[in-house]
Amino acid sequence: xxxxxxxxxxxxxxxxxxxxxxxxxxxxxxxxxxxxxxxxxxxxxxxxxxxxxxxxxxxxxxxxxxxxxxxxxxxxxxxxxxxxxxxxxxxxxxxxxxxxxxxxxxxxxxxxxxxxxxxxxxxxxxxxxxxxxxxxxxxxxxxxxxxxxxxxxxxxxxxxxxxxx
Numbered sequence: 001x002x003x004x005x006x007x008x009x010x011x012x013x014x015x016x017x018x019x020x021x022x023x024x025x026x027x028x029x030x031x032x033x034x035x036x037x038x039x040x041x042x043x044x045x046x047x048x049x050x051x052x053x054x055x056x057x058x059x060x061x062x063x064x065x066x067x068x069x070x071x072x073x074x075x076x077x078x079x080x081x082x083x084x085x086x087x088x089x090x091x092x093x094x095x096x097x098x099x100x101x102x103x104x105x106x107x108x109x110x111x112x113x114x115x116x117x118x119x120x121x122x123x124x125x126x127x128x129x130x131x132x133x134x135x136x137x138x139x140x141x142x143x144x145x146x147x148x149x150x151x152x153x154x155x156x157x158x159x160x161x162x163x164x165x
Contacts, residue, residue, distance in 0.1 A: 003100055005078045006069050007159070010085035010140070011106035012133040014116035015148040016155065017082035020106060024156045025080040028165060031072070035083040038064045052132035055089075062093045073100055086136040102163055105140050106155070108148035 007024065009017045018034060025032035036044070039061050043053055053061075065083055072079045085091045085103075095101055114130045139145075144162050146155050159165070 004073050004076045006072060006098070006101040007080045007104060007163070007165075008069070008085070008094060008101055009080065009082045009104045009106060010091070010143070011148060012084065012086070012108055012113050012137055013130055014113035015106040015108035016116075016152060017084075017106060019152045020155050020159075021080050021082045023152050024159060027156055027160065028078070028080070031077065031079045033065075033068060033072075033079055033081045035065065035081070038068065047129060050129060052129060052136075058090065062090055066094050066098075069094065069098060069101065073098070084133065085140070086133060086138065088138050088140070091140060103140060103143040104159055105143040105145045106148040107139070107145050110134055112149055 007030075009021050009024075011017055021034070022032050024030075039047075043057050043061060046053060046057065062083075065081065069079075069081055083090075083094065085094065091103065095103065110130065113133070117130050144159065146158055148155070150158075
């Protein structure tokens with residue numbers, strides 16, 4: 001039986017993490033874990049008021065996400081996770097010592113991100129927060145990097161080809 005794998009999709013708000021992640025998980029018949037589900041109510045409230053999270057806000061969120069990734073791997077369950085993962089230090093929390101995790105960066109330009117976030121209904125991440133996402137972004141080295149402007153099914157196909165899934 002092959003070892004469990006985690007695919008971690010990262011990128012700014014509006015890069016398609018949720019859309020691509022759900023499609024990818026469905027295509028692979030793996031569980032999907034949405035980054036938003038790991039945020040505390042206080043974090044969601046803060047972002048809903050248009051305030052960016054700081055590192056103290058993010059620490060328990062990243063720890064919870066890492067614990068869920070570790071639990072999946074330990075149980076032998078491959079899964080797709082999403083996380084903005086904007087800074088290298090956040091990615092270190094998620095990736096250091098985690099064998100079997102592949103990082104996929106959905107690279108998105110500001111205009112596309114702003115347009116997509118602006119079209120969302122009822123989501124706590126508002127268009128005004130997009131600038132803070134790009135200000136914090138440190139593009140990852142060594143990740144599978146894909147153009148977030150491509151159709152989601154093409155992104156899924158590229159991920160599957162690149163990672164032999």
